[in-house]
Amino acid sequence: MACSRNYRLTLNVYQGDNVKVNADATEISTTVAVKLDTTTAAEAVTVQFGRNLWITVVTAELLLPLQVGQTYSYNVLFRSSDDPSDKGDLRTDGLLKDSEHEGRSQKALGYKPDELPTFVLPADDPANLFIAHASCRKMHGHGMDALAHLDDIIKKSVIGVDVDPFKRPQQLFLTGDQIYADDVPGMLLFNAGLKDGGSLVGQETVQIRINNSASTENVEVDSVSFPPFLRQHLLAEYAGLTSGGSSRCHLISFEEFAGTYLNYWSVRSWNLDFYKEIKKIGDEIKKTGGKVKTVIAQVADKFLQDDSLPETSGLIPIIRDVDNLRGNATQFVFNDKLNEIFNESPPAEKFNSWKTGIKNRLIGELKEMAEFADSLPQVSRVMANTPTYMVFDDHEVTDDWNLSKRWQNQVFSKPLGRDVIRNGLMAYAVFQDWGNVPDEYVAIEQAGENANTLKPRTKLIRKISDYCFSIANTSGLDALRENTISPIENLLGMGAATIPAQDLVRWHYNVDTGPTKTYVLDTRTRRNFPSLNSPPGLVSKEALLEQTPETVPFGNAPFSFVISAAPVFGLQSFEELIQPAAASVVGITTTTGPNPGVLQGQIDYDFEAWGFNFEALENLIQRLAKLEKVILLSGDVHYGFSSVLDYWEGSGTTPKARMIQLTASSLKNESFGFEHLYRSALAEKVLTGIGDKLEKLVWINKVLSVTGDVSIRNRNRLRQNPAVLPTAGWQTGATVNQAPDYRYRMSVQTDLTVREDDLVTEDVVLNNPTSLKEGYKKIVQRSQENFISGVHRRMVWPSNVGLIKFEADGASWKVKHEFLFRKGDRDINKNIVGTHIKHTMPLVASGSETNRPQIT
Template identity: 30%
Template sequence: MKLPLLLAGPIIRRADYRRICIWVAVRQAGTVRADLFHADTGKKIGSGRTATLPLGDRLHIALVPITPEDGDTFPRDVLLTYEVLHNGKSIVRDHPDLTYDGLALPSLFLPGDRPPLQILHGSCRKLHGEGEDCLAAADTLIARHPRDLKRRPSVLFLSGDQIYADDVAGPLMPRLTALARQLTGWHEPLPGLDTPPSFLPIYGRDAATGLAGFTSSHPSNHLLTFGEYAALYLLAWNGELWPDEWPASEKVIPLLPDGGHRIALQKKYDKELAHLQRTRAALPAIRRALANIPTYMTFDDHEITDDWNITALWHDRVSRSPLGRRVIANALAAYWAFQGYGNDPDRFQAPYADLLPTYFTAKRSADHDLQARFEQTFWSRASFSYHAPTRPVAFVLDTRSTRRYDSPEGPSRLLGDPDAHLADLAARAGYRRGDPLLLISPTPICGYEPVERLQSLIAPLIGPHRLDDEAWRSNLNGYLDLLLALSRQLAPRWTAVLSGDVHYAFNLDYTFHGPDALPPLHLLQLTGGALKNTGFKPRFLAGTSTAFSLFNDGTERSSIRFQTDLPDAAWTLPTRWTETKTLLPLDGPTTSPLIGDNTLGWITLERGHRRLIHRLLLRTEDGDQMATARFELPK
């Protein structure tokens, strides 16, 4: 397949009043320029240019910073449009399907202080996951009111698992490995493997992932090379790169001695193909949405590998495997190129923007020093946390590479040093103590108690890798440290926590009462289901009562209230605290406060940030539906 010039994008990334960044991936090297216009007058108000970064023979990325031409800032609450040119030729006007409502160019706006504020959030988008792809609902929302800035969403947070590198659909593998070779220009050799990964059969990578030390539950099509990781990002964002025809399962599944196993794989292949075709149908809408709303991203584990850094033993085993070290470095390099760089270019440009072009254009198979430098650069990264310039400000937490371990196999502290972490983010963001706060945590900080306690009971019996028990509360020391740090360092008037990961949606109103010297901490836990990975259906748990101290408090809400004593010998923190959780009901197609279907979260802040409405958009074969929870916020 001949590659188009524009491989992916444009995607609007970090955007504030002084700079708007546009990301693209292109086939050819060159200079990329972006111009910003006032949508109503057509006046050019900003521009920027940058050289592409080569990451392969036919893979070049650019993050173009647009800055104001007159004055120091861009206007607020004004519809803006932008153009992108590669070597002087437009690469946007050739894609009229990227625009809304008769506009000639993609558009965006920077919200001011006037409410309401519209925020979208989601996570967990597996291309062959079950159900409809709810990221396409973002396109529907923008298309409804592209010129009405009071109703149009202004920012999108993707809070993890944008790709499932450890669980790739069989039908997609031939196209993915071929695209990887086209992009990079070679079969990447990997330490410990005699056969380049591109020559491994479909559903034939179990041995390689075992050699790397990985513990994914679906390892048979695990990505290994940088080119493969890059190709999956492109396929997740651009349907033009997908195959026109899919080979039949009986032609691609190898002849196996065990005929029953072969039949089972063929059935799996056919099922995955059906789910992939749904995803492909949604890709034009998803591509248009990403071109028209500033988007902030972070990883969870599936961008790298399932269970990434889940325990100290896991981390040490993979770090000692030459193959494991290389694959993790490849995955993080792809994360930086396709997600991390655009989140905060000032913070994440160095040293990657210099290292990666050198590394990927060199004959690195013979340069062991460069290989070691590449691996060490990513393995030693302290944190990929950052703040997004929204109002309220958003702190986006890296809960994977900043972990701390209390024992070799016990649950980890998801944020190793919350005090230092939050202090750094607050200083960078100019956060003022007492201001409201948005906190993006891939997994919920305030989880649904019955499920989390059930996991805690089962984990010692079957092991954390099989259960994937990664709740904040799994390590009570780390959980309490975070809550105390939030209260001590920031004392926000209220905090809205945006999360995903658990594949079911719920809303909790949470209050933490720590030591008397600290103010109470008020959190709103807004958890969305998967964008496309329907799995666990939690509705049967919603009415559980006595077993988990869950009872009705006389209203329509179900409440969890409990008080915990901690032994002094095990804790250096206060030995007593209380927390109150209220599980909010939903108005909509279901009366259950929990939803296990695919959803996109839609948050509206209105009445001077005095009320928050969290809508969960469900996209089904019968049409779009919406479930709503409402919070009254403290002054």
């Protein structure tokens, strides 16, 4: 819970659903439902994280365990620590009805007026297990917010005609990029730290090293020193960040990160004036069917420069007066190009061109933001009714975060680079990780505790609170870096001091999921870097042993879930051919700019897939093979797909393990423009591997020799450790002197559902011109429909959320991966396009799938 003042919170849990609360003369709210007993009072006190920001996680430890198949309701009561009369609960605070709250639209969290929100536990029986997963949700990303679609599912299971606790998501895993810190809408950046005019946290400063010298200057973080749309040069030059053009609106301070999280998840957090401008656009979209160009242009003009407001209220007046407002700040804000633009008097061609470019970007952002704001109340309700777990990828902090050792050296050697990374991780701890593992975060000192035994996360949350308290109360600022910031950086493993590994904050965790466990990997801060420029191993071998189990959880779990932000088994054609080739071309041809050469190629093509580092990938495969049946959940790539990997060990003739990769991405950040070409049938065929199966043989710690003719590339692969070679492409008669240690086959899955438009009344007759013409016509028409809708058999391009269910398959199970995406799209014949793609994968190989890979 995030509050604007200090409160004490109490969590009440009730048995059943449709629990209605009513006002009472002696209590805040009453209900006839059974309130579950707790071992101790389920209370918490909010912790100060800013001038107008108080947050806590409140937990209830129940006397008796919750039951699977039972729906439970909950209420949160609050009372002010300073004013006894200031008290309430979800109902009195207006959260249990559809209404306008202080001018902002919201949905009843309990689906009916005055009814409490609910949740259910994951089912023990896989037949009733229902898990959702998703990633990559950008406020101004293209497309609808697919997370809102889960609201329809939950609503039907709660108040529909088919009420059933097993027909709603029992857990939701958000697998990365829950915010885009490196690409924030300009108007949000202007308002992220403001709650109806008041600062959330207070005035923060960051350090900038001057001209690469040893001296630094403290610069206040605000829209004067760091104006929206003008941060790219600053962050590239003084922080070493590589987000490119999107970093023109990059988050810097903890307040900006905190405000962005709040705005992403709750419409109540939006500055009211800001919200009204966005709602004006949203209302016009509904009224005109999307024709909002004039209204958006008016909002953009007002943001850039508004003569009716004080002189420095608009962006352009602030930029023009920056020298008077912030002294030497101009040396950081302006580079030669900007000086040339703004020093023209009167403003002429270059200034007008710059302003037009900014306005066009604003116009593109505002329409998407209006749609985001319109569906945000549904998203808030989804999260209020579904146990939700999260993990970072890169965009929570900055694009390309820990891309390579060179990148790491470049950023961490600069004070501003460390400030941005630290503030991003501090915000992640408060707004995401605290809810993942609340037992490891004890934010307020407990009586009789031993400081020497405190968990690293507890030390971190207290230091973050100390930092925010100092900023909010302008106290101890002279010693803030020494007493607070340096210890935080040490806990995060990015400080000057070397502390024992067990005292560092570790971000991986695991949670119970019905009959099994889910293991969430940290693939960002525990990487290994073989060299300065080489692709990283996303998890080092040492970290892998910490983050994954040696044996099957619970002893006989039917499968295990493992979460990796980036897909472990991606699209091989893309990862092994297209990305490396494109990155190499960029690296060779880029000779200017902040990152010439190899690094620029890696940056442009996200050179950090699991498949780019054979050693790390093979370590993971071997580790997961011990679990035998593994379901991997991932996001990151802005398309959805499913794949299967079968694993043979040693001389085994049948697969020892099966690993199923489920990727759902993005929630709201569709590829469009030139990238729209990826939606074509030909592109999908190329990306999923022409043939849809990939086989490889692997040798570990072996000295290998070959007989017969072998390609130069394969000879080079044989000299590496591990030696990883495809089975295809060998010369006839070529052999290796030793059998592989293991081998695997990966295949991309296809939706085999028969659709109405698939039915053909007769086969195409090749020697019949009429039949041939009509057959080709149907093929072209179907491809065109798929291109428009993004609905393919293997890949999903529209904004989507993944749904995971199971069905019995003899003594084992089949995994059903269904993609739910935007509704109402129509094909070229004006027919509504279906909104589901389904991939079904058995957890045990059968038939020809059991034929082990051989050199061919």
